[in-house]
Amino acid sequence: MFLPRALKVKRPAQEPSHILNKKSKTDQEDDDKSSPQAPAQREEACEETKTQDESVACLSEDGSKSSSDDVEEEEPVKSFKKSQRWPEPGEPVCVMCGRYGEYICDATDNDVCSLECKANHLLKMGKGTGADAFNFKDETTDKRTLQPQHPAVNTGGIGVNEPCYSYREDPFISGLTAEQVERIKQELGIKTEGKGVRRPIIEFQHCGFPSTLSGNLKKAGYEAPTPVQMQMVPNGLTGRDVIASADTGSGKTIAFLLPVVVRALEKPAHCVSSPVALILTPTRELAIQIERQAKELVIGLPNMRTALLVGGMPLPPQLHRLKSSIKIVIATPGRLIEILKQKELQLNKVNIVVVDEVDTMLKMGFQQQVLEVLEQVPEDHQTLLASATIPAGTEELAARLVRDPVRIAIGEKNQPCANVRQILLWVEEPSKKKKLFEILNDSKLYQPPVVVFVDCKLGADLLCEAVAKVTGLNAVAIHSDKSQMERNRILKGLLDGRFEVVVSTGVLGRGLDLVNVRLVVNFDMPNTMDEYVHQVGRAGRLGHRGTAITFLNNNNKRLFLEVVNRVQPTGSILPPQLLNSPHLYEQQRRERQKNKTGSDDTLVTKNNLLDIIRKHDRRKK
Structure with a gap:
């Protein structure tokens, strides 16, 4: 049976966090700011240690080296959930049992209350047997970059052992003739509009993702891309704005999450409460699902944290989450605006925005909120819009949110799923x-x-x-x-x-x-x-x-x-x-009559407004 080791937990960054990351405390942050040399001293001290016992001993607050005896006097990581208290209002909650989420699991970025719940959580997530949670040092420690909790030592994007990623068209895709590409798109029902549209990928390997991200895709069960992913992913990875319409259940979420994750990897977390990616959804259920899929993709990637900001859930835990170095925010417009008004979040560093279910988001109920949020985002950001249905009126409004977009339609637009x-x-x-x-x-x-x-x-x-x-x-x-x-x-x-x-x-x-x-x-x-x-x-x-x-x-x-x-x-x-039905006959008669006389339901735009006014003036005369 594995026994937990007593750890010094009252530190944000000076000690490797490959077991459980202790929540950062504001007083610790102040100490770090007042003593800029302390993190470097702690790092040197930890590098000099050779054994497990020595690795626990790091420099203390006043600069003196603490011994293993001193460490044992500090609060140990709790072994079992029954030892943990229940949370106060606004405190983080354990994802397994609901007790106080005192620690952050380094492997999944979720709140846990003890080593027992971490082990159960890792087992549930399919990351080993969970027994490694009780080991101070496991086999994977030396194989991956450790993830410090403190934002001041943020290493930014791709892991140390992986080169910076940029999308390059795979030689196999480049070698296809134009006729072959058109045949593939025709067989899969892919229709595109725009300048410089990228060729669709055939496999996820054609994107050349970093090994960790590729492994996460496979573990999550995404073996081969769906048609919307084949076309949307390469265009999104190259920074193009995209308007995508595809069947419900066709894989649009992963199609926009992959560009989001890659853009977040490229940029370091600038500071606390300044994300680099924003995803807007109309409902909290959809936001929860998107965050779950995002977490599956970023497992093992350094400094990749997500925040879920939705109504219908307590606000304080969401504000607490923003105190970490958040890269990706998934939000509903109402709750996001509420947090923005409290100055708890800044969007001035966002470089990619996703609006999911854009047909719903641009209706009267959400339209003003979405525009209010986008006003706080830098103008040079990338925009991805997706939905199963994009009516003509909505598409015209959506076009104002993008620059030189690639339009992607999978199958017959606005038709029920063919399956x-x-x-x-x-x-x-x-x-x-x-x-x-x-x-x-x-x-x-x-x-x-x-x-x-x-x-x-x-x-x-x-x-x-x-x-x-x-x-x-x-x-x-x-x-x-x-x-x-x-x-x-x-x-x-x-x-x-x-x-x-x-x-x-x-x-x-x-x-x-x-x-x-x-x-x-x-x-x-x-x-x-x-x-x-x-x-x-x-x-x-x-x-x-x-x-x-x-x-x-x-x-x-x-x-x-x-x-x-x-x-x-x-x-x-x-x-x-x-x-x-006589009702159907009457509706068909009116439709035929409308087609003969011309539709009175012309969409009003800036270009045709004067023509419509003149037309109605002539009728009155």
Whole structure:
């Protein structure tokens, strides 16, 4: 059995941090500032030590060398979680047990309370057996650059043993003829617009990433790039602004995270609370998912810390996180503006900005907030915009946020995911529950876990109770009234396969990576076809085939024409009640009439504003 070694933990940077990094304290920072030679003296002292016992002895605050006896008098790293206290409001929390997160795990950059929780955390993250957490010195200590906690000794970007990275087109890609490249793009449904568009990569190895980053990609399960990654990654790595539109679940998150990580590696953390990369998302669930994937990519990379700034969670721990040397900030606009107003964060060093789900972010609810944030970012930053749907009006506004962008569209723009079999059923309101129970009892259709989308929170709770009572399946409801902890637990349970049926409002409908869902039921038809595209896409993630069943009736008559225009081309069979509906006939008649007389819904721009005014003036005369 491994026993923990007593360590001197009341230091931020003078001692190697390959076990657990103690949280920095403000008084220690003041001491470091007043004595600029102290870090160098401590480093020389630690380099001279030969054995484990000697390595623990470093220079103390007053410059005298402390012995191993003195170290034992200092507070040891806690071995077991039961020895740790519970956190006060605003203090960091252990990711495993919820106790006071007194230490930072050097391997994953997460808060832990003891060596026991660190071992469990490493085991959960797939980084060995976890037993190394109880060793003062392990095999990997000499193989990787140690990560000091104090920002003053920040070594910046790539590790010591790895050269500075810059993207160069792989000889294999350069050797392809123009006809071969076009054929690849045509087969994969890749469409591009812009000047100097980079050729798509075929494998991640063609990017020539540093070995640590390449290893993290493989460990996270990203063996081969998806079409949007093939085209977006090389353009993002060369510093181009990008507007990308691709199917839900096509891998857009990794497509913009790789350029973000590389840009963060290039630049040192300038100072506390000054990140070099900013990612904006509309929902906290999406932000949490993006941060999780970002952490997977930066494991083992020196001085690569992320901060999650979202509403619905306590503010003090997020402010505490910003006191470290943060490289990447993932945030929702509202919480980010709140922190900016408190002067706890500066964006004047940001050199890359990502706006995910840009169609939602540029609507009236978020538009002003996004513009307010971007005003504080330097003008020469790189911008990456991504979403499954980018309507014409939104695309025109998005174009104002970028300079000379590369536009990337994968597959047919704004169409439901091609991997999803869409079934539309005409079901009247009183018969919806009965039809849902029939689907859940049909062995050909039922593939757990099933996601059922409804249009209101009360409906989600009531339907969940009915499903559990009638079918006996393990059902759970998720919506915005649930606490953040409860929603996280449900999402994790869904990904782990613990729940058979999840009844949800639109919370789950925007880019969450539900890789194990094969059946989606739209119990209530979404309010817009864009939301329909996103919800249907839950069942066809990353190339997997799935089924989406949608209940339709006259309550959805406003969408009849859009449903026919966008679903019928996919080969799906539409119910006769829909095709023979007088509401559909009327909408088709109006559409034909509009096409003949010209649309009155012209998008107003600076160029055509005067023409529109003159046109209306003539009508009045």
